[in-house]
Amino acid sequence: MPALTLTIDGRLVSSRAGETILQVIRENGIDLPTLCYLEGLTARGGCRLCMVEVAGREKPQAACVTPAEEGMVVTTDSERLQRYRRQIVELLLAERNHICSVCVVNGHCELQSLAARFGIDHVRYPYLSPRLPLDASHRRFGMDHGRCVLCARCVRACDEVEGAHTLDLQGRGVRSRIVIDLNE
Ligand code: FES
Secondary structure, eight states, X not given: OOEEEEEETTEEEEEETXXXXXXXXXXXXXXXOOSSOOTTSOOOOOSOTTEEEETTOSSOEETTTSBOOTTOEEEOOOHHHHHHHHHHHHHHHHHTTOOGGGOTTTTSOHHHHXXXXXXXXXXXXXXXXXXXXXXXXXXSOOEEGGGOOOOOHHHHIIIIISSOOOEEEESSGGGOEEEEGGGO
8 A cells, every 4th residue: 555644743654545644643652532433443523522633724624534645734732623622522511411420430431531631620501401311221231311422432333343233323413312223
């Protein structure tokens, strides 16, 4: 495969054709926050936390779904990117019921770690506090819609790793839900 050369945070790095910016970033040990990306699954570009700035492009690009190109100049950290990332996490926290003090994964939570990383000690948006169902009826599997951030990693793992595709996303925007067996 032909090699590409690009610049990331002022460093010249090489990549193979077909790789995404995120893959190049990870191969070069650069830390970039992600949420919906999970290695081994198809990238979805849903959460936008992995946004980077690419010289010549007005809008930030999601690194997990943007192919690396020859001569690209990429910035992974800037005041604008920090502002956007903080805003994304705040909106996720406001959208459902993330109450760490009563959460079983308190201390082992990616969303909580991201909030700490971005220095989020309060949320500037009104909490929606939706009443959402919790299904803990199965011995090994629970579904708590109040804490779901719609990363859809479970949907893709179920489809691409397990081959079952029994999970899916239904609805749009704030009304989106993970459903099982077409919500039957
Ligand atoms: Fe790239 Fe979510 S990790 S959009």
